[in-house]
Amino acid sequence: MRSHASVFIGQFLFATVCLGVGPVFLLLGAAAWQGGEDWGPAVTVAGAAVTAMIPVVAVRATRQIHCRITRRDRLKDTGYGPYADDTFVMRAPSSAPGPASARLARADVLAASLVRYNPDGEATFTTHYGDYAPDEFTPVIRMTLRVRMTDSGEVPREEADFEVTDEWRVPSLCLSAVTAGRLAVLVDPARPEGRVAVMWPRSTLLAGTRTCRIVDLEGRVTDVTRRTGRQLAQMRISRDVGGVALTGDTIDLRRLAPDTAARYSALADLARTRPEDRAPVTEPGEEARLLVDELPGERGGFGQVGRGWSRRGGQLARGRFLEMRGRTTFQDHGPVLDTVVRVRPVDGTGPFDAARRLTVPMNYLAVLNHTRDVILRVTPNGRAYDIDWSRTNLLAGVTTATVITPDGHAIALPRRSDALWPLMNLLAYHAVSNPSPVLDLRGRRARPVAAEVLDVLRSRGLTPGHRPA
Template sequence: MPSQVGVFVGNLLFAALCGSAGPVFLFVAYAAWRDGADPLWVVASFGIGLAGTVMIPGTAVTATRQEYPRITRRHRVKGGSGAYGDDTFVMWAPRSAPGPVDARLVRADVREARLVRYSPDGEATFTTYGGDYAPAEFTPVVGMRLWVRTGDETGDEADEAGGRAGFEVTGEWRVPPLCLSAITAGRLAVLVGPAGPDGPGGVTVQWPRSALLAGTRTCRVIDLEGRLTDVTRRPGRQLAQMRISRSVGGVEMAGDTIDLRLLDRETAARYSAVADHARAFPEDRAPVTEPGEEARLPADRLPGEEGGFGSVGRRWSRRGGHLVRGRFLEMRGRTTFQDHGPVLDTVLRIRPADGTPPFDAARRLTVPMNYLAVLHHTREVVLRVSPNGRSYDVDWTRTNLLAGVTTAEVIAPDGREFPLPRRSEVLWPLMHLLASHALSNPSRVLDLRRPRTGAVAGAVLDVLRDAGLTGTGAR
């Protein structure tokens, strides 16, 4: 990954090339002054040239901050941590089309998914739109085979998809990047139109509701007595709540919480009836992801950094630079996009390595789409800490490996291969070990046969042995 200085120099040269008219006007103003030209002409030329020249470093600084976001003290959320719990994740995603008024909101299971098309032409630049939160060129098209459950969630009608009557539908849908994880998790909230003579009605995916049903967005309910209940990954109860919300034109969530005390009496009573039913007939929490994830995981075909153990600057490591983990608490969609991901307003909780209390930071980041596709699994992120401990840089290469976008592998000095499971706990100590020894390994394969890894080969094998990964799974 290029350093911030390298990114700035590149942007400065590009800005100087595009804004070369500024220095030219300064030269023209100087030449006109030397020749005794009209003072108004000299002043006008000088003003235009000065403005254009000043814009060159200003544009370079702005572009570098966008491409290489650094979290510093000024990004800390005022008031400190505590607004959100550690297990909270709040998402503001683009609204879906309302669908037919007489359509029914049901669950659909994703059996297969594949990336059909994603081809923006903005290269690495930032593109901003006014009022359109899901522009077609920055919205991937995903082909899916769905099993739409039309039976009652609490009924006994059985089918091959997991206990409900339904039908299968195949099609292509535009998916807001923030909601890609709903496909990977395998649970969608869809609207089904009235059946006609040719069969079931049309299927409209409700993407923000799907992210909620998938468990990517956390969900809690405060009842009329003030009791807080976590309903995340309780699809039956959530569907019942969504139907009530849709029938009354929407129910506001404060962060990830619905407070029945703030609703009108009739709506609160309907929500309370759902809660009473859930207490009488407890619902098992759904899995993080439904079976068959590999058949619907588009992360390896979506743009974004490939996961790896990461690069290390020798000077950074020797002066005390290190890695820490953070966690996304909030993501909010905006109207700015890059080719490999949307630009989002985020809130992260960062846990310093020195044991000081964690703090929250609000930062605008470009989040890779392949990371968004696994957001239901983990919201953790890896950050590089400056040697003085005052700034943090998001490391998407390490983050994507830790999040399971790609799988890692270790090759022992004797040639044995140890594939590591996705999101393995050993990844973090291995990253720390390499960073502390100033060893760069940008790829997902850590080959201990190379001479430069000799100093850490024993320690790496010890980590694998302690985790029980050297006895099984070797090739």
């Protein structure tokens, strides 16, 4: 992970090359001014203005590239009131409404694989106007779906479930719905071929990536996240009335039309008489549809540690994404999103929310149904927090971790193991840099911490020969 200073120096040199005419004009104008030339003052002012732009451009470019959260990013008002810790709001690209005759149903993802993703922007930022999901930045995924018609609630029972295999463009923000294995689809009975269209924002609701709460007419709040039967019924009501807005992650029945609120209230009454269990975080067979190895983004690792940063008191902290909003700017390895992050300082002070525009790796977006946690490197003075995507991706399960013991045995850690966080802190405290997901305790730098690492693993039941669940 490049430091903030190295990124700034690189951008400053780049800006100097691009705007190098400014210093030249400044020197030329100053010389002409001293020589009494009439055009000297004008050229001097122009050169000074262009030269002053060099640090400004460098600072802006560094802020765009480097994921640093500072005091200026602290959020006083999210616009929707205070968010709970388990809230996650997503503003994803909308899907086409589909024909009126189409039926809304649930589809289970049996298998998925990446077909193509080949933008031409390299590492630059590319902005599109009027299109939230341009084709070149939208991966094409081949999926096998089992469409569940028999429990769709609005079709004859004799209409059978069926399987379909096809290619779909999946907006990056919605990749976690594929990982979770639950999609909301429209089935058009008038089209025998290609009759299944995926409703991507609704799929993230059905997958449980986006949280959803209902405020009833009496003001009581009910969490319906991962209550798939109830959510499908709510989606059908929304489709019938032309859309029901989510305020943050909440639907307030007191703000709806009376007839729509009455239909939602009837669903709530039914749910109280026949409670529904929460669906799992991910449906069985996740390995057949887990795309993280095929998607771009930084690979997970235990993380790099600068000796100076560690010795001066640098630490790791944890945060959590509360909100992500799609924009029209993209990089090759992920979209640029407006995010709200809840940061938990390591000095014992209370958490704070920060609004920050970030490039979020696509492989991290694919596991948002599992976790929205993020790891931050705290500067020694405690005033700034740098998002560490390598450590974040390892903690999120994008990459699996392995520890090689001093006697050569391999200990494979389960995805999202609770041993990862203490191991990362241990290595950071002792200034042991290990950017890969394999921690080899036979190495010269890792040997001094081998005993403590093994103690952490043993305390969590991880021993040589352990097989991850």
